[in-house]
Each structure stands twice: as C-alpha cells, then as structure tokens.
Amino acid sequence: MDPEKYEDILYDNRFLRWSARILGALEIAFLIYLAYDQLFRGMIDKGFSALIPLIGGQYFLAITLTINFIGLVIAYWKEGLSGGISLISLIVLFIGWSDFHVTFILGMGVVSLPSVLYVAYGLRVYLALKTAKTEHGV
Numbered sequence: 001m002d003p004e005k006y007e008d009i010l011y012d013n014r015f016l017r018w019s020a021r022i023l024g025a026l027e028i029a030f031l032i033y034l035a036y037d038q039l040f041r042g043m044i045d046k047g048f049s050a051l052i053p054l055i056g057g058q059y060f061l062a063i064t065l066t067i068n069f070i071g072l073v074i075a076y077w078k079e080g081l082s083g084g085i086s087l088i089s090l091i092v093l094f095i096g097w098s099d100f101h102v103t104f105i106l107g108m109g110v111v112s113l114p115s116v117l118y119v120a121y122g123l124r125v126y127l128a129l130k131t132a133k134t135e136h137g138v
Contacts, residue, residue: 009128013121017079020117024072027114031069064093072114080122087115 010017071086090112097104 005132006129009125009132012128013124016117016121016124020079020083020114020121021076023117024075024114027111028069028072031065031072034065060096061093064089064096068093068111068115075114075118079118080126083115083118083122087112087119090115 067089068086071082071084071089073082075082075086090108094108
C-alpha cells in the first residue's frame with residue numbers, strides 16, 4: 001500500500017481521533033486534579049502516614065483509575081491498544097463496584113467515552129487498512 005492511501009485512511013478518521021484526544025485530555029486533567037486533591041494535599045497537611053487513609057480503603061478504585069490514566073496517556077501514540085486497556089479497566093471498575101446509582105452509571109458512561117472513541121478509531125483504521133491491502137492484492 002502506498003503512503004498516500006494510508007494518509008487518506010488516517011485523514012478520513014481524524015474526527016474520531018481528535019474527539020477522543022480532546023475528551024481524553026479533559027479526563028486526564030480531571031484525574032490529575034483528583035490525585036492532587038486526595039493524595040498530595042492530604043500528604044502536605046498530615047504527612048506521609050496520611051496516604052493510606054486518604055484512599056479510604058478504595059484500593060480497587062485507585063488501581064483501576066490509575067490503569068485508566070496510563071491507558072489514556074499512552075493512547076496519544078497507540079490509539080487502539082491503549083484505548084482498549086483504558087476501556088477494560090473501566091469495565092472492570094463498573095463490574096466490580098458494589099454501589100450502583102444512576103449518577104454512577106451516567107458518570108461511567110461519560111468517563112468511558114474517550115476510551116470507546118479510541119477503540120472505535122483503532123478498529124476503523126485497522127479494518128480500512130485490511131480492506132485496502134486486500135484490494136491491492138498485498
């Protein structure tokens with residue numbers, strides 16, 4: 001496949017990628033603020049011994065949100081794979097969470113939107129590349 005065809009495929013899917021990047025950047029900023037607010041500000045006030053109680057025993061929440069954060073950061077370079085990692089961590093959080101409310105379900109839908117867009121972008125590009133390769137007989 002020639003580079004022009006590859007660039008055309010990426011250009012055709014640019015809306016998905018940039019929507020995911022903008023929403024992902026907003027989510028990354030929110031997660032950084034949340035980490036600052038919960039961990040660092042408490043450590044400044046009470047010292048390092050306050051780290052464990054600040055999480056409030058929500059280790060499951062902290063681990064899944066950390067994996068989500070890492071997935072969203074890496075998704076700027078590897079959209080499909082990292083979007084999948086981020087989406088899987090949010091699915092695990094959704095399944096493993098014990099307290100379901102309407103606000104939790106709606107919040108999970110909003111938070112998972114960048115991950116879903118990254119996965120959709122990765123799948124669309126993959127399928128378009130596969131189709132283009134079979135059309136050219138490569």
